Amino acid sequence: MNLNKSPWPFICLLAIIKFALPFFLQHPVYELHRDEFLYLEQGHHLAWGYMEVPPMLSWLSYLTHLFGGSFFWVKFWPSLFGAFTLIVTCYMVVEMGGKSFAVFVAGLCILFTAYLRLHFLFQANFLEVFWWAVSAYFIIRYINSKQVKFLYWIGFAFGCAWLSKNSVSFFILGFAVGLLLTQYRSLLLNKHLYGAGLLAFVVALPNLLWQYNHNWPLLHHMKELRETQLQFLSPVDFLTGQIFMYFTAFFIWVIGLLWLFTTAGKQYRILAWIYLTVIVLLVISSGKNYYSMGLYPMLFAAGSVALQQWTTVKLKWLRWAAVAVILFLAGFTLPMAMPLWEPDKLAAYYNERDVEGTGMLKWEDQHNHSLPQDFADYLGWKEITEKTERFYESLPQKEKDSTIIYCRHYGLAGALKYYGKDEQFKLKVISDNGSFLHWIPNDIAFKHLLFVGRRMPDADDEVFQHFQKATIIDSVTYKHSRQLGDKVIFFENADSLASKLAAEGLNQMKQEFSRKKL
Template identity: 50%
Template sequence: MRKKDWLIILLLAALKMVLPFLLSHPAFGLHRDEYLYYEQGHHLALGYLENPALIGWLASISSLLGGSSFWIKFWPAVVGAATLIITAGITKELGGRSFALLIAGLGIICSGYLRVHFLFQPNFLEIFFWTLGAYFLLRYINTQQHRYLYLLFAALALGLWSKYSVVFFAASMMFSILLSPHRRMLTQKHFWLAVLLGVALAAPNIYWQATHNWPLLHHMKELRETQLQHVDRTTFFKEQLLMLLPVAFVWIGGLIWLLLHKKYRFIGLTYLFCVGLIAAGSGKGYYTLGAYPMLLAAGGVWLEQKLARTAFWRAAFVVLIIALTLPIIPLLLPLRAPQDMARRNEELGLKNIGILRWEDLQDHPLQQDFADMIGWDELAHKAEKAFLAMPDSAQQNTVVYCRSYGQAGALKYHAKDPLFRSKIICDNGTFLLWIPDSLSLQHLLFVGRDMPKKDDAVFQQFASVHLIDSVTNPLSRQYGDKIILFKNANERAAPMATQGLDAMKAQFGE
């Protein structure tokens, strides 16, 4: 690769890495999911109920580095930059030169990836390993060197350690290869040895799933009953255009170029199969984001060939991408303070186009992801204050019970008092597996959205109930979350709670 090309790639990668840190407003903290994944770093395992283990291992490194917001968000930023570099590698494999590299790199910067690479969630790892897998397969096609087959399946295995949706990508890739002249690779022993390598690398996590009664299936069922029940196909396909709107003409042009290119047609087919499989499975629109870097690379090559020796039009398309990106940056990153952002959203009429619609199908002042980044410190500080106001003897026999993993993770992250932190439990998600086998349950400090119902028997075993405080920030998704003190349990409370928790853990082989 020429020095000029490397300079373009490294400058774009550096911009990609620092942009979210430069643009985001400090009033926004961690997202609810980030609290969960960070806490997983304190409980290293081969798997978790919601996701594979890799993000938890990265969280443990962030914890060793101090656990600040920067070190948590460092991973999506640096992996986002690495994704851009691998996308540039795909561009070179497809025959692209400097302008194609610039266009492909801008595609990774000026699109929905801007938000993905700001959040410490498995999606940034998923996108990287899909892209890396596509790169290694292309390298094999272009060089016929067997080592790239082994690297391909190693990348797919690491993708499985990141997010299980890599199965959709791997299946789509295999379908497309079967329909191409490259299917002869399936007759080679190195292909099947590479498959065995991938299976061996993925085996520990598969073993963990098997010994915990396949929590992946339980999690998928839960998603279908909650978050995915409102997903419709029309919205899904509309999101395919909106997620990468400033560079939509690039990836669409790249897709057409691939489908018309006999040697590389399998890449376009991989995309089509992948989108079809995820749509058939009622997945969310952003589940397909890992399939677009290879199309952006192809689009850069296509545009470079179309605009050969026309410097004016090349510059014009770069300006066009940037101009289309600037208006949507406030939709992708929290640039302003929450109140200012809510006011701006209203002025722009974003409610009228569905941008502010949450999973509850209602419109709100802020985008759901941004509302999920505020209010947590208020909740944690108020809960800790309520706990510390209790006598020392009462603190020793108090359980702090949170309804959701976001609440539990936020309290764990923001709390200062070690005793308070040690008392926090939650039966939502993997937090369930971290609950001690026995509880000293004289008092219970409850953190949740609603007062427990009368048919929730454990809560009926306390002599008194006191509403202590709640989240008062109306822009937070946690607005109204309550802190309630249940005092003086009878002798039935602890056995009932333990029995119920043991039954829940038994679903997962614990």
């Protein structure tokens, strides 16, 4: 790699644009995303694992709270790691022989595809994509240099990837298949490969021990996903998603995949086998289409190099034609990638353009709605928090002291804790959904209960049958919100059994995720 003319200044400029751009593309009416509230709360309860994700995101959440917890700091981390991902992708280009043009194209691919939205969401996915990209980068570095140290860097990246999201196991399996199917199979007899594997294990060990001590919540979480969401997904939807998520530049990753099977890209072919293996595994396991997002930085890098190599002097115009296509499609798809306008205007735009036909408006309930599910998940949280807190503050102090605020799911609980103004109010908020279950005191006691959820609890929800009275106080009225219709219900005057039944039920639920008796 010739670095006499360092690409760093150009890459740095692209990274700055990558970091800043999403802040200008999201309309201020949109709030935080449902999942972001959960991950932010994890920062108040640091551990080596959680029901949903490993610990790395919680470390960033802790820093977010340390810096004040504002919207900017929540979005700072995905934007920063998005910039880092762009840098790693561009350096993959350089390692594979790409020049400034190829670096530019790869940068555009990270700027104007599905990563635009991903890198403005405080979710574990942005860490997953980054560490997969770093793993691919070190694989390329090893191929180019044959230096053993890069095997250990691969192992370190795998370990960090596990601490960000457990799905790296798919990438590791792809790496193993890639070794078997390429000239690098001799590494299977190299002690340093296993030393790198040991390093990955050591880095991941704290979370593995946490998983063991909590009866493997990862398996429970995957089972729940299969029963509630993944069963509705089809291989066709997954595979078409691999085109639509990167619609503005899908031809670049396709070119990259093809190039890896040519003579020119042969030495990097292991990347193609990693990609194909992971895609097959995700199809078999009914994965969501975004589970594969960590694979595409390396294919965009390969495709950018291929485009540069395949466009000779006579075909040089094709380079700029490709850039023009990416930028044109980016402008066309931008309202689908980011919530540019307020909800009514955005919904009207989708209706005029018949976006429903693309499947982008289909939610997990398999019905089409006015906005994409992610965008609808940005709305209604302040409304439900204000209505809940207003009623709570209206209670006499004696009633406040004996009231808990129970939320049906983690999004509601997290939103009330994030947007709530009164500290006493926020301390009263609990939920038995996801990791919030572990943060409920074992000795819970109450006389009154504020319920926040979609509908009145059913008759088999035994604790709620032990109150004298239930009154619907208010509900979410924001028509585009996924929380539309979520209610605030006040349950008054519990009998002596209510707290006991609640404590027993909660302890039984916690016991399922603990090897120790409570």
